Amino acid sequence: MLVTLEGLDGSGKTTVWGALQESYPDATFTREPTDDSWYGEAVYRSIEDADADPLAELFLYTADHADHLSRVIEPAIGRGDLVISDRYSDSRFAYQGATLAASDRLALEDPLEYVVDVHEPFSIEPDLTIYLDVEPETGAERAGATNKFEHADYLAAVRDNYERLLERDPDRFARIDANREPAAVLEAVKDVLAENVP
Ligand SMILES: Nc1ncnc2c1ncn2[C@@H]1O[C@H](COP(=O)(O)OP(=O)(O)OP(=O)(O)O)[C@@H](O)[C@H]1O
Numbered sequence: 001m002l003v004t005l006e007g008l009d010g011s012g013k014t015t016v017w018g019a020l021q022e023s024y025p026d027a028t029f030t031r032e033p034t035d036d037s038w039y040g041e042a043v044y045r046s047i048e049d050a051d052a053d054p055l056a057e058l059f060l061y062t063a064d065h066a067d068h069l070s071r072v073i074e075p076a077i078g079r080g081d082l083v084i085s086d087r088y089s090d091s092r093f094a095y096q097g098a099t100l101a102a103s104d105r106l107a108l109e110d111p112l113e114y115v116v117d118v119h120e121p122f123s124i125e126p127d128l129t130i131y132l133d134v135e136p137e138t139g140a141e142r143a144g145a146t147n148k149f150e151h152a153d154y155l156a157a158v159r160d161n162y163e164r165l166l167e168r169d170p171d172r173f174a175r176i177d178a179n180r181e182p183a184a185v186l187e188a189v190k191d192v193l194a195e196n197v198p
């Protein structure tokens with residue numbers, strides 16, 4: 001079973017993901033961007049480059065995802081593992097959807113749908129996506145505004161895209177109010193997992 005954690009920068013995904021490792025010691029815990037491949041390294045270089053080409057950046061993230069799928073996710077699912085990923089394809093749909101919408105790089109009618117279509121032929125849809133919903137200002141403040149994505153205006157556009165994704169796929173997503181204190185957020189996530197993980 002593939003479970004993904006999604007949300008804005010500073011929503012608390014990594015905090016929750018770390019805490020869940022105690023509750024699910026046999027699960028495969030993984031993340032995007034990956035932190036153990038040269039594809040992931042290339043993505044982190046792009047994140048640090050304020051002038052990165054938005055289309056090139058989309059395909060760097062997507063290359064990292066393709067490698068992540070074949071190297072980590074598919075083998076783990078093949079073994080029957082529970083897989084819990086800190087960010088996955090919805091991050092691309094929401095973030096690169098917003099970046100492409102703000103750029104004149106491509107005249108796309110619907111950038112989010114374009115990014116979804118790029119993934120369609122090869123990616124695997126999660127069974128469950130836990131969306132940590134936080135106000136963009138709170139997310140930016142918690143994240144420390146250290147990179148080009150961690151700004152409230154941009155995160156507001158990303159949040160609008162997440163809302164679209166929840167609307168088009170309500171059965172896959174569980175929304176958690178992540179404006180609350182960490183213990184309350186973790187408790188709510190554990191409840192969702194207890195209801196959904198066999
Ligand atoms: N519910 C919470 N309330 C207040 N602070 C929180 C909460 N959850 C996490 N934090 C703090 O906010 C900061 C960002 O948390 P975390 O790295 O877990 O977020 P994230 O969603 O993984 O962010 P990013 O996507 O930028 O990596 C950390 O300092 C963390 O301790």
Ligand SMILES: Cc1cn([C@H]2C[C@H](O)[C@@H](COP(=O)(O)O)O2)c(=O)[nH]c1=O
Nearest residue numbers: 009032033061087088091092095096149
């Ligand atoms: C997977 C993915 C991530 N991003 C953005 C979101 C963050 O600002 C950075 C790094 O992620 P982290 O969780 O803070 O380590 O990258 C993105 O724009 N698109 C993606 O697909």
